[in-house]
Amino acid sequence: MKRPELDWGKIALNVLLPVAGVIAALCVGAVMLLALKVNPITAYSALFNGAMGSTFGLTQTLVKATPLLLVGSGICIAFRANVINIGGEGQIIVGALMGAWVPLTFHYWPGWALIPATCVMGFLAGAAWGFIPGILKARLRVNEILSTIMMNAIALQLMNLLLQGPLMDPEGIARGTFLAQSAQLPKQAWLARLLPPTLLHSGAIIAVVLALLAYILLWKTTIGYSIRAVGLNPSASRYSGIRVPFYEALSLTLAGGFSGLAGAIEVIGVQHRLMDGLTSGYGFTGIVAALLGGLHPLGLIPASVVFGGLLVGADKMQRAVQVPSSLVTAILGIIVLFVSGAALWSRRWSAKRLARQRLGGGA
């Protein structure tokens, strides 16, 4: 059997469109900076230097890219089944709850057992958080965009509840500070630092492996084939005997699991305790990264590094030229608008080429 040839035209288009989207959004950002009377070149070079200019910046970029890669891989799976998962934030939170609860409860376990157990529990908690909107969509056609947003709010309050109660740091209680954070995790539960003294941890490797697994799942297994078929054409899938609701629920459950794992890894890899504001908007930025990566786990790897860099650079820019880091949130929004709008040209281009190929085949 002949291997299908790589479609270079399509690959070029899939790379060029997102890159053009990011550049165009940065240009709009530059106009906004000018309006704020900040020299955009100064601001952007602070951003770039912060993200890529030093070993520390570069490793920080990878640290931020780790949760984005995990969340984004899940988003790819869900979006491929045409299920829009806005619930990343909530799924990260419940995964992070497990990331703190498991090591704190089983603190006498050795690391080789504790770390995998924590990761699995984080994955399962996130999966459960994705399963609820998934089953509601599959069985009752409840709109998943809305239910996942509600699940985010519920998860956030669940974390607040636990941080003010059972998970609150006993030291904080003893000192009377009552900070909304958990106790520090036992040291054997911490993920190994890859490049001390930087914060880069082995979670980055786990994330890459999981992205590869997501790729294999989507493109090399029958489950993945069914998921993509459901997303491309649900009625044709139904006629060919694919259980559409099952794969919709499955894709959302898997997406939740990936985000949950991201939450657990963020706790045992970076923070080493559960605290407020841990998600840092990864649930939303993960969507942006997944879109820019062409909803493909392999495209996502470079995309999540780019967006990890944007997040790290935004903080540096805030300190260097006093431009609030929320500029980057606005730019992310513009990128999404551009890229989702530009999909029109990509579709038209494919349709035109298909027509041309058909003509060529007939001659």
Add this chain to the structure above:
Amino acid sequence: MKGLLSWNVLSGILNTMIGLATPFLFAALGETFAQTAGVVNLGVDGIMLLSAFAAFYVTLSSGSLALGLLAALLVGLAMGLLMSFVSVTLKAEQGVSGIGLYMFGLGMSSLLFKVLIGTVKTVDGFKPIAIPLLSNLPFVGPILFRANILTYCAFLLVPASWWLLEKTNLGLKLKAVGQNPAAADSVGISVSRVRYLAVCMGAVLAGAAGASLSIAQLNLFQDNLTAGQGFIAVALVYFGGWRPVGVLAGALLFSVANSFQLWVQVLGVKVPSSLAVMLPYVLTILALTVTANRARQPAALNKPFERGES
């Protein structure tokens, strides 16, 4: 629990409910127009944030509430045009472009707030207006007839939207474009123009919703002021079955749950606050589950229209 059962508290809960329902009514009724025409605008929360900021900033610097409100409506219109361009002209996936609009509004409002204002400030917002005679009615009077002008507008918008959707030519066009755009197109209705109009009407009302938060209800601005209320508003449209009366019922239900949880905290009932805050969201999911009534959904909802495709 004894305190919760008195008439005064009940009246207080209902009064708070009316105030809390105001932004939901504006935003959700506006979203009803957009969705009736087939466009899901998921960026409502972003529109509310940026227009809440605009209303607050203009009021703070000019001292005029009317100018502040106008600024919010204009920001809503601009965001509506942006959303229409991306979702109608460029036919983007609406769930995704809406998230883009939300992130833009979230980031932009926070950026402008930090650069232009920086610290927490307050303004004198719209004052309650007591309607003569009616406000003196026992029990009902203080609940319904001592609200600010925006709240009255929001509640009057319910019958107005019903009238617009059911009794006018425009309402018919909105429905035609949302149910069967190809048929509407074949009888000479411009699908794009109607959808632009519907999305922009919705966005202007989302602007009013933002203003009702920053210059009538809370009278301040801070990062992420809406805390996701725009998303709830979108959920209320589904809950209400794309009918203004249904949206009103949903807005009141959600607001009374929220008002109840606020009063529970004020009265110091021993319930963890996060559990109380969680309640309205759990209720919304349950409500969406119970009312997952697909029959009424506009047939072309979430589907960009392309001539020659069926």
